[in-house]
Amino acid sequence: MADNISGKVIVITGASSGMGEATARDLAAKGARLALGARRQDRLDAIVNEIKDAGGEALAVATDVTRQEDVQKLVEAAKDAYGRVDVIFNNAGLMPLSPLESQRVDEWNQMIDVNMKGTLYGISAVLPVFKEQKSGQIINVSSVYGHKAVPNGAVYCATKFAVRALSESLRQEVKDYNVRVTVISPGAVDTELTEHISEPGLGDQLREFVPQIAVPASTMADMVSFAVSQPENVDVNEILFRPTVQP
Numbered sequence: 001m002a003d004n005i006s007g008k009v010i011v012i013t014g015a016s017s018g019m020g021e022a023t024a025r026d027l028a029a030k031g032a033r034l035a036l037g038a039r040r041q042d043r044l045d046a047i048v049n050e051i052k053d054a055g056g057e058a059l060a061v062a063t064d065v066t067r068q069e070d071v072q073k074l075v076e077a078a079k080d081a082y083g084r085v086d087v088i089f090n091n092a093g094l095m096p097l098s099p100l101e102s103q104r105v106d107e108w109n110q111m112i113d114v115n116m117k118g119t120l121y122g123i124s125a126v127l128p129v130f131k132e133q134k135s136g137q138i139i140n141v142s143s144v145y146g147h148k149a150v151p152n153g154a155v156y157c158a159t160k161f162a163v164r165a166l167s168e169s170l171r172q173e174v175k176d177y178n179v180r181v182t183v184i185s186p187g188a189v190d191t192e193l194t195e196h197i198s199e200p201g202l203g204d205q206l207r208e209f210v211p212q213i214a215v216p217a218s219t220m221a222d223m224v225s226f227a228v229s230q231p232e233n234v235d236v237n238e239i240l241f242r243p244t245v246q247p
């Protein structure tokens with residue numbers, strides 16, 4: 001299956017840590033040509049250097065997905081360097097959980113801007129390219145919390161439900177020009193995601209609990225590989241995975 005990955009041009013947002021980083025390393029090892037975006041340029045540069053040292057192809061572009069022009073530049077950099085774009089993995093995300101009554105309005109806005117609008121900006125950047133090529137694949141990241149709403153997760157869950165909704169509308173809109181749309185919904189994965197929870201008590205509780213059950217970030221890389229490596233006439237629409245012990 002790796003044959004349908006080698007040579008593909010893949011744009012990854014949120015590639016500086018966690019699942020984006022693990023997926024980048026895995027796809028590079030399988031011969032994909034990568035454009036990596038995130039805000040922490042130093043971390044992206046280190047990952048790109050390691051990929052190149054191992055014989056792979058990658059470039060880094062400092063990208064804040066809340067800025068549409070940044071996402072546009074990331075996709076343009078991929079097209080300029082490699083001549084086409086085959087896949088965008090809209091992975092960047094934040095999960096500062098809290099009860100609504102804590103009124104963390106700045107964090108609500110951040111989640112809406114990164115998780116939802118950032119995903120839309122990624123879609124917007126590739127659509128003209130994919131339409132011209134008459135091929136492409138958009139992989140969006142939802143969550144188990146995009147299937148089930150939980151206390152302390154009102155806004156996070158809303159953004160991840162939204163990712164599934166917009167992806168399904170998109171799929172129906174673009175299928176006729178041969179564009180595949182995939183949503184991947186992870187459960188607990190061992191990454192930096194819980195580090196940004198500022199709600200007293202809740203952050204510490206999750207930073208202690210999640211690593212006890214979480215699966216490694218490479219699990220996402222396996223899911224992305226599965227979706228990308230299918231024959232072009234097979235669109236894996238949804239993947240939902242979680243640690244076996246997660247409720």
Ligand code: NDP
Nearest residue numbers: 014016017018019039040064065093143188189191192193
């Ligand atoms: P990490 O915190 O390890 O990675 C998040 C990535 O998103 C980082 O690379 C970060 O880069 C990037 N990011 C955050 N804000 C922005 C921004 N404004 N612009 C560009 N990039 C940004 O967490 P995960 O790997 O876990 O998260 C990946 C995705 O998986 C997210 O969408 C998350 O919601 C989802 N998810 C995670 C689960 C888990 O248990 N870990 C479960 C379900 C879903 P930088 O800070 O350098 O910008």
